[in-house]
Amino acid sequence: MAGKSKVKRRSGCPVSISLEMLGDRWSLLIIRDLMVRGYRTFKDFQGSSERIATNILADRLRRLEAVGIVSAEKEKTDGRRINYRLTEKGIDLAPVLLDLLVWAARHEETGAPCAVIDNMEKNREQILAEARRRWRERDLTPLLPEFKVKKEVGSRKR
Amino acid sequence: MAGKSKVKRRSGCPVSISLEMLGDRWSLLIIRDLMVRGYRTFKDFQGSSERIATNILADRLRRLEAVGIVSAEKEKTDGRRINYRLTEKGIDLAPVLLDLLVWAARHEETGAPCAVIDNMEKNREQILAEARRRWRERDLTPLLPEFKVKKEVGSRKR
DNA sequence: AATTATTGCTTGCATAATGCAAGCGATAAT
DNA sequence: ATTATCGCTTGCATTATGCAAGCAATAATT
Numbered sequence: 073m074a075g076k077s078k079v080k081r082r083s084g085c086p087v088s089i090s091l092e093m094l095g096d097r098w099s100l101l102i103i104r105d106l107m108v109r110g111y112r113t114f115k116d117f118q119g120s121s122e123r124i125a126t127n128i129l130a131d132r133l134r135r136l137e138a139v140g141i142v143s144a145e146k147e148k149t150d151g152r153r154i155n156y157r158l159t160e161k162g163i164d165l166a167p168v169l170l171d172l173l174v175w176a177a178r179h180e181e182t183g184a185p186c187a188v189i190d191n192m193e194k195n196r197e198q199i200l201a202e203a204r205r206r207w208r209e210r211d212l213t214p215l216l217p218e219f220k221v222k223k224e225v226g227s228r229k230r
Numbered sequence: 231m232a233g234k235s236k237v238k239r240r241s242g243c244p245v246s247i248s249l250e251m252l253g254d255r256w257s258l259l260i261i262r263d264l265m266v267r268g269y270r271t272f273k274d275f276q277g278s279s280e281r282i283a284t285n286i287l288a289d290r291l292r293r294l295e296a297v298g299i300v301s302a303e304k305e306k307t308d309g310r311r312i313n314y315r316l317t318e319k320g321i322d323l324a325p326v327l328l329d330l331l332v333w334a335a336r337h338e339e340t341g342a343p344c345a346v347i348d349n350m351e352k353n354r355e356q357i358l359a360e361a362r363r364r365w366r367e368r369d370l371t372p373l374l375p376e377f378k379v380k381k382e383v384g385s386r387k388r
Numbered sequence: 389a390a391t392t393a394t395t396g397c398t399t400g401c402a403t404a405a406t407g408c409a410a411g412c413g414a415t416a417a418t
Numbered sequence: 419a420t421t422a423t424c425g426c427t428t429g430c431a432t433t434a435t436g437c438a439a440g441c442a443a444t445a446a447t448t
Contacts, residue, residue: 083261083341086331086335088259091258091330092255092329100245100249100375101243101245104243104245109420113396122246125436125437127399127435127437129396149443151395152394153396155396171325171329172248175244175248175329177244184244185394218243237434273425283409284427286406288427310424310425311424
């Protein structure tokens with residue numbers, strides 16, 4: 073269904089409207105998992121390293137579906153499974169994710185190697201095209217790995 | 231101060247780290263106001279059309295300063311005023327904001343005219359360069375207007 | 389056919405974030 | 419001396435988030 077429900081908005085600014093859909097700590101992570109890691113089931117998301125709570129996950133998937141960023145359909149070969157997938161509106165967020173990734177990698181200590189980031193800035197258009205290709209062809213091979221936490225010198229377990 | 235406080239992070243993924251700093255409904259709006267509207271004082275932000283509550287605003291300005299996205303300093307000519315400004319880390323978020331803006335304008339009914347968006351997609355690099363120039367030269371003339379809520383047919387006041 | 393496992397959630401409850409209105413101290417203008 | 423402005427803080431109600439447990443539906447195993 074493509075029914076437009078009139079939500080009350082803070083303003084007409086596109087940035088504000090974006091944030092009303094995506095402005096929380098989880099939505100864009102779910103989109104990242106769908107886009108670059110090939111996740112598609114509820115279980116897949118639970119395995120993500122940020123350990124989202126199941127109630128929040130269910131809520132976000134519902135909302136993202138409601139605003140047309142994610143689609144959900146039952147797998148025919150297994151009635152338990154639901155396949156989540158980005159819509160075109162969803163895959164169109166690729167530039168946002170790429171920019172966020174590059175920004176943090178440049179300004180914070182992340183698990184992303186510099187070489188990977190350099191490459192991303194140089195080949196931006198190519199990477200975006202590749203992400204879109206995978207989406208279109210339902211190619212689930214991950215585009216990026218899970219970035220591990222950067223090892224701190226002298227860090228200790230807890 | 232550039233002291234790095236070790237925060238506990240959900241993961242090493244740059245996207246996740248970005249969202250720990252920016253993943254809420256207000257932070258990026260404040261950054262937008264600093265970047266494209268020439269806002270610099272607490273009062274300015276209160277005038278923004280999304281009507282942020284003053285306690286939230288104070289909290290966000292504090293946090294954004296803490297993570298090095300915003301700087302704050304007293305105005306010499308008026309001891310009451312504090313001038314907020316983006317740091318370089320802050321202005322580096324320009325691509326993210328631009329992408330979010332274009333994305334929403336393409337997929338939602340926003341107050342942004344199509345012509346403006348077309349222009350933004352075509353002249354992306356130029357617009358980013360202009361935003362950075364204004365930041366560098368402390369040019370406060372707005373880059374973009376406040377987008378009004380799109381007039382609905384048959385809408386009524388309340 | 390009966391039992392066990394897996395998937396995709398929901399529910400209950402504690403804690404934290406947000407939103408709203410009022411107020412307040414410091415500085416500046418009158 | 420009085421009033422206004424700025425940048426907040428405080429108190430309180432509402433909403434969102436986080437955690438653990440549990441549950442219905444389907445599938446796999448015995």
